[in-house]
Amino acid sequence: METIPAPAVEAAESRPGRAEAPSETRRAKPLIRSTGIRFALTYAVVFGLSAFTLAFSLWYSTIGLLQRQVESAILNDAAALNEHYQIGGLPSLINAIHSRLTDASDSDGIYLLLDPLGNHIIGNLDQWPRGLNQINTWYELPVTRKGVRSISLLRAYTLSGGEQLLIGRDVSARTQLRNVMRDALLWALGLMIFLGLLGALLIRSMFRRMMRDISTTTRAIALGDLTRRIPKHGDGDEFDELAEIINDMLERISRLMDGVRQVSNAIAHDLRTPITRARARLEDAALHAHTEEDLQSAIERAMLDLDGVVGVFEALLRIAEIEAGSRRSAFAAIDLTPMLEDIDELYRAVAEERGLILDTRIDSPLPLLGDRELVQQAVANLLDNALKFSASGTTIRFSARVEEALIEISIADSGPGISEEDRNRATERFFRAESARSTAGSGLGLALVAAVAQLHNGTLRLASNNPGLRAILTLPARRK
Amino acid sequence: MRILVVEDDKDVAGFVLKGLREAGHTVEHADNGRDGLFLAASENFDAIILDRMLPGGIDGLRLLETLRAQDNATPVLFLSALGQVDDRVKGLKAGGDDYLTKPFAFAELLARVEALTRRGKSDGPATKLSVGDLEMDLLSRSVRRGAQKIDLQPREFRLLEYLMRHAGQVVTRTMLLEGVWDYHFDPQTNVIDVHVSRLRQKIDKPFELPLLHTVRNAGYMLRAEEV
Numbered sequence: 001m002e003t004i005p006a007p008a009v010e011a012a013e014s015r016p017g018r019a020e021a022p023s024e025t026r027r028a029k030p031l032i033r034s035t036g037i038r039f040a041l042t043y044a045v046v047f048g049l050s051a052f053t054l055a056f057s058l059w060y061s062t063i064g065l066l067q068r069q070v071e072s073a074i075l076n077d078a079a080a081l082n083e084h085y086q087i088g089g090l091p092s093l094i095n096a097i098h099s100r101l102t103d104a105s106d107s108d109g110i111y112l113l114l115d116p117l118g119n120h121i122i123g124n125l126d127q128w129p130r131g132l133n134q135i136n137t138w139y140e141l142p143v144t145r146k147g148v149r150s151i152s153l154l155r156a157y158t159l160s161g162g163e164q165l166l167i168g169r170d171v172s173a174r175t176q177l178r179n180v181m182r183d184a185l186l187w188a189l190g191l192m193i194f195l196g197l198l199g200a201l202l203i204r205s206m207f208r209r210m211m212r213d214i215s216t217t218t219r220a221i222a223l224g225d226l227t228r229r230i231p232k233h234g235d236g237d238e239f240d241e242l243a244e245i246i247n248d249m250l251e252r253i254s255r256l257m258d259g260v261r262q263v264s265n266a267i268a269h270d271l272r273t274p275i276t277r278a279r280a281r282l283e284d285a286a287l288h289a290h291t292e293e294d295l296q297s298a299i300e301r302a303m304l305d306l307d308g309v310v311g312v313f314e315a316l317l318r319i320a321e322i323e324a325g326s327r328r329s330a331f332a333a334i335d336l337t338p339m340l341e342d343i344d345e346l347y348r349a350v351a352e353e354r355g356l357i358l359d360t361r362i363d364s365p366l367p368l369l370g371d372r373e374l375v376q377q378a379v380a381n382l383l384d385n386a387l388k389f390s391a392s393g394t395t396i397r398f399s400a401r402v403e404e405a406l407i408e409i410s411i412a413d414s415g416p417g418i419s420e421e422d423r424n425r426a427t428e429r430f431f432r433a434e435s436a437r438s439t440a441g442s443g444l445g446l447a448l449v450a451a452v453a454q455l456h457n458g459t460l461r462l463a464s465n466n467p468g469l470r471a472i473l474t475l476p477a478r479r480k
Numbered sequence: 481m482r483i484l485v486v487e488d489d490k491d492v493a494g495f496v497l498k499g500l501r502e503a504g505h506t507v508e509h510a511d512n513g514r515d516g517l518f519l520a521a522s523e524n525f526d527a528i529i530l531d532r533m534l535p536g537g538i539d540g541l542r543l544l545e546t547l548r549a550q551d552n553a554t555p556v557l558f559l560s561a562l563g564q565v566d567d568r569v570k571g572l573k574a575g576g577d578d579y580l581t582k583p584f585a586f587a588e589l590l591a592r593v594e595a596l597t598r599r600g601k602s603d604g605p606a607t608k609l610s611v612g613d614l615e616m617d618l619l620s621r622s623v624r625r626g627a628q629k630i631d632l633q634p635r636e637f638r639l640l641e642y643l644m645r646h647a648g649q650v651v652t653r654t655m656l657l658e659g660v661w662d663y664h665f666d667p668q669t670n671v672i673d674v675h676v677s678r679l680r681q682k683i684d685k686p687f688e689l690p691l692l693h694t695v696r697n698a699g700y701m702l703r704a705e706e707v
Contacts, residue, residue: 300697310583311666314563318665321564330565345635346661349674373565377665384668445668 040200051192108170116162266430278305315444322451336366355392363401367478378452381445382411389415412470481526486516513538532560548575555596587698591650609644612704643702652699
């Protein structure tokens with residue numbers, strides 16, 4: 001059955017939808033655009049074409065074979081009789097025909113020999129069949145033999161003496177078989193078309209049912225219900241896979257939305273505090289300041305509060321800028337070592353001033369594809385934190401090394417650290433651990449470090465330093 | 481000094497103009513890009529303070545590009561609310577000499593504008609810098625005050641060089657972070673103060689007359705006379 005795939009491919013390539021149902025086009029016009037219908041029609045056409053191919057090959061291999069067998073029998077017979085005529089002349093031929101006519105085993109044989117004038121010499125036909133005009137041509141005609149009409153395959157020859165010889169075979173049986181088979185095939189074809197259409201409808205409804213899950217969910221989400229998820233059927237098929245991908249996407253969107261909500265709440269809260277303070281100072285000064293000095297100092301302190309607000313805004317914008325990923329276009333191949341050594345030198349002075357020991361180990365080189373300025377700020381933020389929370393006399397360990405294609409920058413202090421449950425939230429914007437409430441800061445430092453890490457496809461890990469905090473910034477190293 | 485301020489916000493412009501005048505500068509003002517370009521191209525200024533977003537069809541970037549295309553090398557300081565890293569890079573690429581983000585402290589603006597004009601003049605091939613009896617040899621990389629040689633770490637040397645190049649001017653902490661450490665953000669720790677105080681230990685401590693002064697609410701200044 002090698003013939004079947006060929007039309008299947010052909011049908012799949014030619015877009016049958018439009019040509020298939022011309023009478024339906026008006027009604028089905030919007031339907032044709034539906035993928036379900038197109039799927040179903042393609043399926044029906046492929047199915048029909050393969051059924052047709054099957055029927056055709058069946059027909060050809062049975063009816064065709066019988067036909068060819070009869071034809072070759074007649075041709076052989078004609079050759080044998082012609083031989084009789086060549087060797088023994090007309091009497092030998094008549095003899096041969098006579099013996100064939102009387103042979104009971106071959107009752108299908110039809111013979112008729114006419115002399116040049118058209119008179120009957122021998123044969124089982126009463127007269128020359130009507131419509132048989134040309135010699136050496138196949139005819140399939142009804143003839144009357146011994147008073148019985150039947151369909152015969154006939155071929156006429158003109159002998160060298162002018163006699164005309166007709167040889168044929170009764171093919172009624174074959175004709176009957178052909179009719180039976182034609183009817184059967186027509187029925188089968190009809191049934192196949194019916195099944196094909198049924199299959200098409202089935203596919204369409206299956207398709208629609210699967211799409212319905214996705215479309216109802218996404219529509220609900222578009223209307224604002226972000227909690228909806230696409231149900232999975234659990235059989236792990238392509239639609240399950242699609243559902244999973246869409247669900248992952250929704251998960252991410254809702255996490256981002258939560259982030260936005262949380263950040264806007266935090267902004268509202270965290271900015272309100274210093275703004276309120278500044279406002280109170282100015283109002284108080286306007287109402288109660290008696291000397292110019294009072295006024296001056298109130299204004300100066302209010303300005304400091306406002307500077308704090310601006311600082312928070314700048315940090316927020318910076319984080320947003322980093323998270324948007326636009327800085328990636330400015331990535332360059334850099335070695336972090338000199339930059340880290342500069343930072344070490346910058347902060348070492350402060351550490352010594354405060355009686356802290358800064359224990360630094362920076363490997364060389366530390367190749368990175370990234371944004372030097374951002375990594376610089378991230379590391380500076382971590383050092384700022386470490387310095388802020390360290391008590392005099394303790395040690396801060398600052399190390400940077402490259403291991404298994406990862407650059408690991410670690411800053412560990414012996415300060416109060418961050419409790420286990422707070423550690424996951426420490427990189428959220430405005431998050432401040434209970435122990436850090438009394439210390440100055442915006443609660444944005446670690447959020448920025450985490451954003452920088454993410455921009456570089458790296459991570460920020462916070463661990464306990466027993467006691468203290470160990471912040472590990474991991475960035476993928478640049479490959480040579 | 482003669483300074484052109486191109487700024488469309490009336491309050492900001494008024495505040496800047498007043499402050500610059502009080503600092504002893506002559507000031508011209510344009511409140512749109514077209515007038516700003518006309519003034520900048522037709523008259524001589526020592527510095528231009530330029531807003532990025534301006535009415536009148538010509539924004540700050542276009543104005544500056546046009547000006548630079550005419551071989552006008554007047555130092556330009558961008559004063560803009562566009563504060564992203566890309567914005568700053570764009571401004572400097574267009575030919576800006578410095579970039580300050582709004583909101584800003586006037587002391588910072590003044591210090592930066594004065595630094596710009598100074599830079600324009602002293603960018604010659606000087607090999608020696610001196611302030612009072614403090615001398616710096618840029619070739620041998622040595623520093624001496626009076627007869628005494630002062631040993632400085634490489635970074636301290638650069639810090640002092642920056643201060644000496646801007647002697648007599650206020651230098652803000654941000655300017656030092658940018659100019660000496662190439663930092664473009666404010667660390668939360670007072671790193672600059674610590675480094676400046678270390679430098680002060682070396683160049684001022686043993687001597688009678690202090691050279692390195694702290695300017696309240698602004699930054700530092702290196703000068704021989706009393707402030």
